[in-house]
Amino acid sequence: xxxxxxxxxxCYYGSIKALDNVTFSAREGEVxxxxxxxxxxxxxxxxxxxxxxxxxxxxxxxxxxxxxxIKSREVAKKVAVVPxxxxxxxxxxxxxxxxxxxxxxxDRFRMExxxxxxxxxxxxxxxxxWHFAERPVNELSGGEKQLVAIARALTQEPKVLLLDxxxxxxxxxxxxxxxxxxxxxxxEKKLVVxxxxxxxxxxxxxxxxxxxxxxxxxxxxxxxxxxxxxxxIKRVFHVEMIVRRHPITDSLYVIPLSISRSKIAPSxxxxxxxxCGHGAGAPLMKLLLEHGYGVTAGVLSTLDxxxxxxxxxxIPAVSEAPFSPITEENHKANLAMIDxxxxxxxxxxxxxxxNLKNLEAAKAALERGKTTVIVEETPIQQRDFTNGKAQGLFxxxxxxxxxxxxxCKEALSIIKALKNSA
Amino acid sequence: MNLSEAEAAYFKRLARWKIIVxxxxxxxxxxxxxxxxxxPMHIPPLDTYKIIIKNIPFLGDLVGxxxxxxxxxxxxxxxxxxxxxxxxxxxxxxxxGVVLQGLLRNPMADPYIISISxxxxxxxxxxxxxxxxxxxxxxxxxxxxxxxxxxLGTVLLVYSIARTGQGVPMLTLLLVGIAVNSFLLAITAVxxxxxxxxxxxIMAWMFGSLVxxxxxxxxxxxxxxxxxxxxxxxxxxxxxxxxxxxxxxRHLGVDIEMLKRIMxxxxxxxxAAAVSISGIIGFIGLIIPHIARILVGPDHxxxxxxxxLAGAIVLILCDTIARTIVRxxxxxxxxxxxxxxxxxxxxxxxxxxxxxxx
Numbered sequence: 001x002x003x004x005x006x007x008x009x010x011c012y013y014g015s016i017k018a019l020d021n022v023t024f025s026a027r028e029g030e031v032x033x034x035x036x037x038x039x040x041x042x043x044x045x046x047x048x049x050x051x052x053x054x055x056x057x058x059x060x061x062x063x064x065x066x067x068x069x070i071k072s073r074e075v076a077k078k079v080a081v082v083p084x085x086x087x088x089x090x091x092x093x094x095x096x097x098x099x100x101x102x103x104x105x106x107d108r109f110r111m112e113x114x115x116x117x118x119x120x121x122x123x124x125x126x127x128x129x130w131h132f133a134e135r136p137v138n139e140l141s142g143g144e145k146q147l148v149a150i151a152r153a154l155t156q157e158p159k160v161l162l163l164d165x166x167x168x169x170x171x172x173x174x175x176x177x178x179x180x181x182x183x184x185x186x187x188e189k190k191l192v193v194x195x196x197x198x199x200x201x202x203x204x205x206x207x208x209x210x211x212x213x214x215x216x217x218x219x220x221x222x223x224x225x226x227x228x229x230x231x232x233i234k235r236v237f238h239v240e241m242i243v244r245r246h247p248i249t250d251s252l253y254v255i256p257l258s259i260s261r262s263k264i265a266p267s268x269x270x271x272x273x274x275x276c277g278h279g280a281g282a283p284l285m286k287l288l289l290e291h292g293y294g295v296t297a298g299v300l301s302t303l304d305x306x307x308x309x310x311x312x313x314x315i316p317a318v319s320e321a322p323f324s325p326i327t328e329e330n331h332k333a334n335l336a337m338i339d340x341x342x343x344x345x346x347x348x349x350x351x352x353x354x355n356l357k358n359l360e361a362a363k364a365a366l367e368r369g370k371t372t373v374i375v376e377e378t379p380i381q382q383r384d385f386t387n388g389k390a391q392g393l394f395x396x397x398x399x400x401x402x403x404x405x406x407x408c409k410e411a412l413s414i415i416k417a418l419k420n421s422a
Numbered sequence: 423m424n425l426s427e428a429e430a431a432y433f434k435r436l437a438r439w440k441i442i443v444x445x446x447x448x449x450x451x452x453x454x455x456x457x458x459x460x461x462p463m464h465i466p467p468l469d470t471y472k473i474i475i476k477n478i479p480f481l482g483d484l485v486g487x488x489x490x491x492x493x494x495x496x497x498x499x500x501x502x503x504x505x506x507x508x509x510x511x512x513x514x515x516x517x518x519g520v521v522l523q524g525l526l527r528n529p530m531a532d533p534y535i536i537s538i539s540x541x542x543x544x545x546x547x548x549x550x551x552x553x554x555x556x557x558x559x560x561x562x563x564x565x566x567x568x569x570x571x572x573x574l575g576t577v578l579l580v581y582s583i584a585r586t587g588q589g590v591p592m593l594t595l596l597l598v599g600i601a602v603n604s605f606l607l608a609i610t611a612v613x614x615x616x617x618x619x620x621x622x623x624i625m626a627w628m629f630g631s632l633v634x635x636x637x638x639x640x641x642x643x644x645x646x647x648x649x650x651x652x653x654x655x656x657x658x659x660x661x662x663x664x665x666x667x668x669x670x671x672r673h674l675g676v677d678i679e680m681l682k683r684i685m686x687x688x689x690x691x692x693x694a695a696a697v698s699i700s701g702i703i704g705f706i707g708l709i710i711p712h713i714a715r716i717l718v719g720p721d722h723x724x725x726x727x728x729x730x731l732a733g734a735i736v737l738i739l740c741d742t743i744a745r746t747i748v749r750x751x752x753x754x755x756x757x758x759x760x761x762x763x764x765x766x767x768x769x770x771x772x773x774x775x776x777x778x779x780x
Contacts (some may be wrong), residue, residue, distance in 0.1 A: 033737045051672075052669060076674050090665050091715075092719075100662065101664050103659065
């Protein structure tokens with residue numbers, strides 16, 4: 001059982017502290033992602049584990065051996081490093097480069113043996129690099145070079161594999177190829193894989209556990225699903241993120257939002273209430289927030305994408321249990337919210353018997369003198385599933401002075417005009 | 423490609439390396455035998471060989487025949503030591519060039535880059551101008567010993583200025599080397615300025631010439647060059663790996679700082695030994711490694727021996743031209759290496775369409 005244990009290390013560059021009391025351990029067959037903003041100490045941590053930068057306090061153990069107590073040759077048999085990019089400015093073939101991985105095993109006065117060659121071949125087949133073994137490495141593409149670098153690391157027959165943003169310079173198909181490969185190798189060869197990522201989605205998809213670094217210390221560490229949540233990412237990176245589990249890959253995916261609410265405080269006196277659902281309202285919610293309007297929403301089913309959006313964007317909303325018609329109680333709560341708003345927007349939602357009450361709420365709003373904007377990207381006839389009742393309500397709304405527009409952008413410009421005239 | 427094919431290809435390459443070394447060694451022997459027959463005094467080639475063989479223990483007994491003592495003196499005491507001096511100086515400069523280009527990962531590096539040449543020039547100028555006498559085993563070697571000692575001292579100075587707590591950053595070493603180089607050349611210029619008649623001698627020394635090389639000089643430089651080149655060859659694989667970059671080399675178990683110290687010390691020693699007997703011969707240490715890289719590839723296990731042999735061959739040929747082309751006078755061999763080496767090098771670069779030489 002291979003265990004990598006980092007116990008309370010402090011690393012310095014001169015007098016600048018780069019790592020502060022970092023402790024964690026990883027076991028064989030585990031892919032650990034290291035994430036954090038630039039300058040948070042990710043690469044420094046890799047350097048400490050690869051015996052390149054000796055910590056001033058604490059140390060690194062591999063199976064209870066302090067790696068700073070043994071020779072660098074011995075460490076090279078246990079720990080291999082794949083750099084971010086190989087700057088190959090010379091004419092070695094791919095096989096030459098991979099065989100360099102055998103260096104810690106070959107005595108000074110010996111050449112590579114048949115066994116070394118066999119190991120190199122096995123690893124190169126695993127990494128799909130064997131077919132260009134004889135080609136000069138500086139004629140290879142970036143992705144191929146990176147595969148060669150991984151092959152070289154694996155010929156060291158390490159127990160720990162360290163990678164510093166291994167896919168940063170590669171296109172998407174090579175990113176996936178390399179990460180699939182690394183995960184496979186990690187499980188089959190029982191390695192501890194420690195990799196620095198900038199891409200949350202790659203990390204979320206391929207890491208068993210994740211360490212979030214912030215200013216040189218561990219902000220959070222644990223299973224990927226636990227560590228990578230919107231709150232953690234927001235606090236470490238100061239960026240709003242949507243974190244979801246993808247229905248197909250069943251891995252987390254992370255999408256950064258362009259706004260940071262901490263920067264723009266939503267207006268209190270220009271509140272827009274959105275009658276939406278089915279994902280039709282989310283884009284306008286985001287637009288309105290970005291332009292500094294207060295937003296409320298209702299009534300939304302808790303399984304609705306717009307409900308998700310409202311939660312992510314911290315928008316107050318009245319919510320209803322899934323697949324249930326709107327109750328009288330929630331309808332009233334919705335009307336109360338409408339009372340607090342200046343403008344009501346009816347999004348391009350399909351209407352069924354479940355959410356018909358929302359249209360009645362809009363009618364009530366008009367009757368109370370609120371400006372109502374209808375976004376009608378699709379004609380109501382095509383999204384009325386109430387045998388004409390919704391169409392009837394729509395007609396009423398329009399006759400009572402609701403403004404009809406064809407897109408979210410138009411709605412936004414009307415709301416802007418209203419604000420300016422007010 | 424299956425494993426046995428790969429093995430075959432791999433071991434075929436090892437065989438090819440052996441053939442390259444054997445062919446170059448034969449060429450070197452041929453070059454030496456050719457060069458010793460050339461000179462102002464006409465001695466038929468056959469007689470030349472007889473004289474040489476006669477003086478090899480055991481083998482000499484098989485060859486009879488008389489030859490006049492004056493011819494024997496010319497061949498054995500003038501031509502042969504000079505040709506051998508050219509050979510060992512060529513070996514030293516080419517190997518030191520390979521090492522420094524690899525260590526600095528800079529194709530423009532040459533053996534003189536960390537100011538060995540400026541130090542040696544200063545030493546030689548002092549010795550020539552002020553007639554400082556230094557003897558060694560009863561012989562007077564003022565110029566070579568001063569050149570040698572001050573060259574080593576200069577590199578030591580550069581090294582200790584460049585050193586930091588963590589080691590010696592190669593770029594710092596390069597920059598300090600350039601600065602010290604300019605400074606020492608300025609001092610040398612001052613000495614030359616005040617040296618009066620000795621100025622010509624200093625100029626000749628700084629162009630590089632093998633004219634003074636006798637057996638004593640060969641004996642003075644040879645031990646350093648043999649030991650230095652042998653040590654460097656032992657670290658050939660490490661020199662390959664350092665081409666990946668220092669940090670990656672460290673990850674492959676190379677003790678970088680130790681490697682740098684040993685390589686710098688060895689390269690400095692062999693360069694200083696060569697320079698002390700030959701003066702500053704340019705271009706061999708810069709160009710031969712590149713030519714060898716183009717011909718045999720970047721692997722130092724073949725690059726070092728082939729550069730060494732090629733360096734010896736080329737310098738012997740250049741020296742032969744230098745001492746015959748304007749007979750009875752002589753040109754400094756440094757001029758010939760530059761005049762012939764540079765156009766040939768440019769030709770090789772142009773011929774090779776790929777931009778990478780290195």
